[in-house]
Amino acid sequence: MKGVSGLNPRQKEAVLHEGGPLLILAGAGTGKTRTIAYRIARLVETGSPPESVLAVAFTNKSAGELRDRVRALLRKKKKAPLVTTFHSFCVRVLRQEIERLGYKRNFTIYDTTDQLSVVKEVAREVHVSGRDLDAKKVLWTISRAKNDGGAPDPGDGTDEYLLLASRLYPRYADALKAYNAVDFDDLLLLALRLFNTFPDVLRRWKERVRHILVDEFQDTNAVQYDLVRLLALPVGNITVVGDDDQSIYGWRGAAPGNIHSFAADWPRVKVITLDQNYRSTVGILEAANAVISKNAGRKPKKLWSNLGQGDPVRVVTCATGEDEAEAVIGRIVALLASRKCRAGECAVMFRTNAQSRLFEDVLRREKIRYVVIGGMRFYDRKEVRDLIAYLSFVFNERDEVSLLRVLNYPSRGIGRETVHRLQQESLSGGRPLTEVMRRAGSLEGIGSRQARGIADFLELIDQARSWFGPGRLSYGARRLAETVGLEDAAMRSVKDPEAGWRKAENIREVITALATFEQQEPQAGLGEYLAGVNLAGRDEEDSDSSSETVTLLTVHSAKGLEFPHVFLVGLEEDLFPHERSGADPGGMEEERRLAYVGMTRAGRTLTLTHAVGRTRWSKDMVCTPSRFLDELPEEGIEREDRRDGEEEVDLIEEDRIAEEYIKRIRARF
DNA sequence: GACGGAGGTCTTTTT
């Protein structure tokens, strides 16, 4: 490990802090990741066994970043400490201990899509379906309650959705358990339950984990904090790092109050504040500080930088969303042409994933390589999910969601009525669906053709199970895909042959990914791969990122990252701040923190853009500039208006918007 | 009873 000579006195103090609770209040760009990385490395170098050090972060991205830094410091001399996300750590615990809670070891992790299927299914049991059911809202309510550590509260019974959610929750939980599946929230909740219920389990993990470090502490929820607190008690070798100005996960149940109550929970705590920013120029910091200072009830603090005033922050007014993409990518093209920077130093950040498309179109046209982080994930594509569902069902035959997905895909003549009949039988007999299916031939109400299809399907899956094994994952997947004709089905599912070909390609890409995984983890089985898909699917696409690709990402996924040139786009009322942020109290302040996070990602230049008209939901809308633009300081801002002297296309576009605007005004009176 | 096409509805952020 390199010495600590490159650190400032307070960073050094944090690194050298001997033991006991440590709270590091670290503003944006103050060398937070660097400081924890050094601290972890030092713990290992001064004699802590690497496996006794556990560092947890909130997102895969920040965990990965921290892991890389620690590895670089330790070189390959030592075994690396465990640097991971809360969810992955819990998977590790559960794979070893979950049988104590009555699950089987080969449990499946359900993602949001899987969860929605379960909600719809249990809602059907109580005769709520179709238009009467907002499954997303029910799921959200359940998830929110679980993040706070419990079941949804029906309240006083006047809120229809709370009532429905609390009514469906027990059925939802039972269904998951019957399918030997857990959702994201369960990962945390069940690990906590294990620690709380079985003292020997807790003791074992406490003996193993001697030092805990938590990054982005302001984003932890009640369950996550309980987990680390249990592990750290009573010795208190716990280090937490956070910044309440960067708390942007309140909507997911994060409790930024954790950061304030930390000192009360750990009386011997040492508090260290980092406020020198090593990332951004003074101009960028001043702009960001001006915006965040509009939040009430915030602990006043100011970051400082000695990187010089730098270029002014630019605010660009664009005619339309398309024009905005032209403006931003045009600027990047110019930067690249002048050889002032590489593509990898540029990032476009937006509030919602849907905004990426316009930028992608222009980037493709300009033949600039780019990566989109998140968004429509590779693993969210239908054809990919179909193959993954086959794999999931082969792995865990109780996984009913995956079973129902593949049972009649590609078509085997097993339609809705037959499936319904099977489910009915499974429910009334309390038997797993697969068991019912094995007796389908003798079941009343199931035709002989259907029974034949079911039997063939089961035989296929039984056969397929023998195709998989450590080191044979990609072989099994390829054989399975070929046998059921997945590629053909994918090609036939769309009219455009080009799109069909791409879909087939995606299926082959999953098989390639399995082959790669096999090489990296020769001992691992299907379960490890599937857990990785659901927990870290987003990181797959990151492997494409390099110094030659422009990065497109939401502000949420940008947290913890930095780029020399940042373009923060779509700064319009109802988009950023988002229209739905007004729903809960504190929503607007969270939006402002989000804007702050976005702005403080920038090192050398920051460009903020907004459009006066934008097509949303295939409707043209008039857009007012975001209030956050009004909150910028008077000085040090360079403004540009692209609506003047534009090409004809944009003028026509503008006329169209003006017309729409007039229509709206008329409609109002 | 299965399947494909047409039309209506809703769009935040992540593990």
Next chain:
DNA sequence: GACCTCCGTC
């Protein structure tokens, strides 16, 4: 634009 539901046809 994506997803879901409904409806007509085989």
